[in-house]
Amino acid sequence: MNNLLISKVRPWGGELVDIVVTEGVISEIAPAADDPGPGLEGGGRLILPALSDVHLHLDSSCLGLPVRPYTGEPGRWGRIMNDRKNWRTAERSVAERATFTLAVAIANGATRIRTHAQVDVDSGLEKFEGVAAARERYADVADVEIVAFPQVGILLEAGCADLLDAALRAGADLIGGIDPCEIDRDPVRHLDVVFDLAERHQVGVDIHLHEAGELGLFTTALILDRVEALGMQGRVTISHARSLCSGLPGVPAAIDRLAAAEVAITHAAGSRGWELPLIALAEAGVRVGVGMDGQRDFWSPYGNGDMLDRAWQLAFTNGFSTDQEIEHALAVATWGGAGILDRGLRPLDRLGLHPGFAPGDPAEFVLVDAPSPTAAVMDRPGARTVVHRGAVVSVDTDLDGFSMPGRCE
Known part of the structure; x- marks a missing residue:
């Protein structure tokens, strides 16, 4: 498990916050600080559950x-x-x-x-x-x-x-x-x-x-x-x-x-x-x-x-x-x-929920450059930052004989 500070992000398009991840789960969410310290700089991007x-x-x-x-x-x-x-x-x-x-x-x-x-x-x-x-x-x-x-x-x-x-x-x-x-x-x-x-x-x-x-x-x-x-x-x-x-x-x-x-x-x-x-x-x-x-x-x-x-x-x-x-x-x-x-996570039992950003929730996120969740769905921005178990991850999609599909090239 990993510890990580994710700064200046907007969960589900809300206010700017800093998210502290400890041992792979959210331990704290606070209003964005002017100088939050080292970690993942969100730059005001939208952050969603993975x-x-x-x-x-x-x-x-x-x-x-x-x-x-x-x-x-x-x-x-x-x-x-x-x-x-x-x-x-x-x-x-x-x-x-x-x-x-x-x-x-x-x-x-x-x-x-x-x-x-x-x-x-x-x-x-x-x-x-x-x-x-x-x-x-x-x-x-x-x-x-x-x-x-x-x-x-x-x-x-x-x-x-x-x-x-x-x-x-x-x-x-x-x-x-x-x-x-x-x-x-x-x-x-x-x-x-x-x-x-x-x-x-x-x-x-x-x-x-x-x-x-x-x-x-x-x-x-x-x-x-x-x-x-x-x-x-x-x-x-x-x-x-x-x-x-x-x-x-x-x-x-x-x-x-x-x-x-x-x-x-x-x-x-x-x-x-x-x-x-x-x-x-x-x-x-x-x-x-x-x-x-x-x-x-x-x-x-x-x-x-x-x-x-x-x-x-x-x-x-x-x-x-x-x-x-x-x-x-x-x-x-x-x-x-x-x-x-993971049946331990609470279900989506009504409209209007913005889950995934409470202390104790797993640190599984995707950051996209979009002003709102609706805009993210409509535009599907290509550049994304992926966090798994509290760590930024990346994968190599340049596999011999395969081409990235469509607009993702």
Whole structure:
């Protein structure tokens, strides 16, 4: 842990202050002094909690490589099979691609990350091992969790459960799942495997749930039944949770159950039927984070490794326009994700919060040259200073064969 004085900064666009960091956490915040002493000179810049990417697929990312024509068939299964068919044709290894993508994320200010790593009979543990190598390389500058993720289901191919078990023994932090009804067509057996592995290895759960409408609400209820029966409150996340976007009469009750069971939600700022009811979730106290998902991979050409850009997308797709709403989107992309990785942090339970700057809060920050949080989201300034565990950090994104995406060059 590190000690640091950060002088003349404006938390969430407020008044100029000096921030004292001791042993990696905030120990004091005071009005800016004329001569604060040695440390990090903020120069009046905006300071925010570090960005958090809590739904990422480092193993599939092709960020920094030439954009390839999309070749998948329509639908989720078509995309899954397109990935399986083509992932070995990427120009660099999983470890190299994961390493570059993680470097870009950290350089842009994301120091708290949860990534999925696909585990199946086709790739074995190769994708997990590549992601684990990237995590190890940047262990000093970012906290990275890995989910052992059965993208092709658990029951369709013999041996998948054993591979997931092996990934957890090799250092995966959570066990994943995916669409127990639509893919495996047997939600009870699917969830049996997921929660058995979670109990056996004493890890958390993060389940992809793209299932829409009443089917998705049904599966959500099955997951919540397991959480309540096994006492796993505060240890489970549902990714995407598309059924909550449906507007169906059962959604408010589902949100109340999610809050009571302390089940978190992560998503990728989707549109056209994928817009989560962010305000209702906040009011209920449900923890919500956002992530880049896949980036320029065999699923999608989107993504640039910048979670500030994803905060803009989150605000845009939800029709946010007021400063308070846009700041909430930014809070989800910073503190919201952090509170999923560290359930000891207070949740974003209403609009208008400016978290991350109380004594005892972790010293995870990003400094940007912007007059306000709204301006930071709208403009996404390129030059940033990143602080992790109370120390200024930097990463080298000049990796052979990769190019920084778009405006970040």
